[in-house]
Amino acid sequence: MFLTSPTYEGFSMPLREIAEELHKRNQLLIVDAAHGAHFGMADYLPENAVDAGADIVIHSLHKTLPAPTQTALLHVNGSRVSIRQVERYFSVFQSTSPSYVLMAGIDECICMLQNEREKLFAAFYQKRKKLHDSLAGLKHIQIVDAFAPLSIADDIADQYVPEMGKLLLIPDREYMTARELHDALRTRYHLQPEMATPAYVLLFLTIMDTEEGYGRLSDALHEIDHNMEKTDNTKKCLEKKCKRDLPEAVYTMAEADAMEGEWLSSEDAIGRISQGIVAVYPPGQPLLVPGERITEQVIEELRYCRSCGCEVHGIALEEEAPDLFRLLCICDKG
Secondary structure (H helix, E strand, O other), X not given: OEEEOOOOOOOOOOHHHHHHHHHHOOOOOEEEOHHHOOOOOOOOOOOOOOOOOOOEEEEXXXXXXXXXXXXXXXXXXXXXXXXXXXXXXXXXXXXXXXXXXXXXXHHHHHHHHHHHHHHHHHHHHHHHHHHHHHOOOOOOEEEEEOOEOOOOOHHHHHHHOOOOOEEEEEEOOOOOOHHHHHHHXXXXXXXXXXXXXXXXXXXXXXXXXXXXXXXXXXXXXXXXHHHHHHOOOOOOOOOXXXXXXXXXXXXXXXXXXXXXXXXXXXXXXXXXEEOOOEEEEOXXXXXXXXXXXXXXXXXXXXXXXXXXXXXXXXXXXXXXXXXXXXXXXXXXXX
C-alpha cells in the first residue's frame, strides 16, 4: 500500500495501525511523508512514519526542515524490503553526478538536529503558541491550527488537528476570497503563503521562523481583518456545489496516451474521455487524468476553481473569452 501522510495541510493517517494490519497480511507499507520529516522531533508532533512501522518512507528535508531544495531521504525500515533490490533500482534511476552542495546541506541539517533539536523545537512551540494567541479576536478570518482544531464532528475532532507547522486561514467570503487573502499577504505585507485553494490559505511555519516574522504576520492579518468590512467585494466565488464523484476510468493512462487527441470546448468535452492531466496547482492534485470520462461535475469544479483565482494546469484558455477554456480529449472515432 502506498499512502501520503501527512497531507499538504498537515493531517495524518493512523500509520501504526495501518502498518500492523498490512504486516499481518505480509504486505508492505510505503509512505510518502514528504511533509513529515520533522515528525517525532518533539512530543507535541505526530509520530514519525518510520517509528510507526512503515517499510519504506520518503522524507523531503527541504519542506519542513532547514535544508536546500531537492534534498530528500529514503528510509528502508525492517527486513521486509530487500536492500539489494532498492540499491539495484538506485543504480538505474539515480544520477551519476550528484550535487555535493545538496548532500552537504543534508549533512548540515542532520548535524543541526542532532546538536540543537530540543532547543529549536522548544522555542518553536513557544513562538507558535504566542502567534496563535495573538490572532485571537479576528472576526472574518478563521484560524485552523494545532491550537484550534477543525471541528468536523465533536466526537472525532481530535483526529482532525493539523500539525504545528501548518496554519490554515479561512476568510469570510462575504468580504474576501482565499486567493485575495493570499495575494494581499504576498504583495502588501511581503509574506509568502504556501498556497491558496478556493476555501483557504495555507502557511508553512518552521523552526527557522523568527519572532519578528510572526509579529508581522499577526499584524498583517489583524489589519486585513479590520479592513474587510470596508471592502466592496462584488466579485465573489461561484457557490461550491456538492462534492463530486471520482471520474469513471474508461482507459488506462497508457492506453489513453497512445490515442489521438483533440482540443474541445468545456461544453463539448462533457461525456468525452480526457487525454490530458488537469490539475489545480498548488498542490497539483489532478481533477482528471488520461483515460477518465469528463463529467459536468468536473467542468463545474474547474469553473469554481478558476472563479476563485486558482491556477489550473492542463487546460487551454480562449484568447477572446478568458472565462472559457478547452480540454484535450481522445478523438471520437464514431
